[in-house]
Amino acid sequence: MFFVIIFREPYDFCNMLLDELDLKILRKLKENCIRPFVRLAKELGVAEGTIRHRVKRLVGAGIITRFTVDLNAERLGLPVLAFALLSVRGDVQEVASRLSQHDNVLEVHGVHSMGDLLIKVRARSLEELGALIGQAVKGAGAITVNQIIPVFRVWKEGSIVPGWEEKG
Numbered sequence: 001m002f003f004v005i006i007f008r009e010p011y012d013f014c015n016m017l018l019d020e021l022d023l024k025i026l027r028k029l030k031e032n033c034i035r036p037f038v039r040l041a042k043e044l045g046v047a048e049g050t051i052r053h054r055v056k057r058l059v060g061a062g063i064i065t066r067f068t069v070d071l072n073a074e075r076l077g078l079p080v081l082a083f084a085l086l087s088v089r090g091d092v093q094e095v096a097s098r099l100s101q102h103d104n105v106l107e108v109h110g111v112h113s114m115g116d117l118l119i120k121v122r123a124r125s126l127e128e129l130g131a132l133i134g135q136a137v138k139g140a141g142a143i144t145v146n147q148i149i150p151v152f153r154v155w156k157e158g159s160i161v162p163g164w165e166e167k168g
Helices: 020-031 037-044 048-060 092-100 126-138
Strands: 012-013 016-018 080-089 105-111 116-123 142-151
Touching: 012 092, 020 037, 020 048, 037 048, 080 092, 080 126, 092 105, 092 116, 126 142
Parallel strands: none
Antiparallel strands: 012 016, 080 116, 080 142, 105 116
16 A cells, blocks of 8 residues: 655644745756856746745755765666565674665665565676675675666655645
8 A cells, every 4th residue: 555645835844844936946957056046036927035934944954965966877877776585693783884885885775575685786787796795795705696677767865855745
């Protein structure tokens, strides 16, 4: 069973109220985080100081955690994407921390189904994928690789922000 949560304004996260302008700013920054505040202010019909203040507040509240770029992994020579489900005998947090240090390990999640950790890995080939997973788990403690799930196609990948539905 899946649940969809649709937030209506104002949004209360961590005792910080997010209004429609905050969400519009988040949408615009998600599209292009290097867009100048002056241009963003013009697009949203507010003063540049308003944008600067709102972004500073969103950063201070931990809602915006970093400004970054999305890279095209295939064009960088890393077309193979897979998930691996791992079982850990020992300290799961320590193993997760060690796996997180590998550049090709993109994500590390704690799970409670058919294993302890789910990792997302990028590689140049299936052979390299096998070697990377083997190398990553070799130095991380007593780990069993339960399953490797290659990804054939990605329709959507990214992060979410509450209240993303567009309003007329």
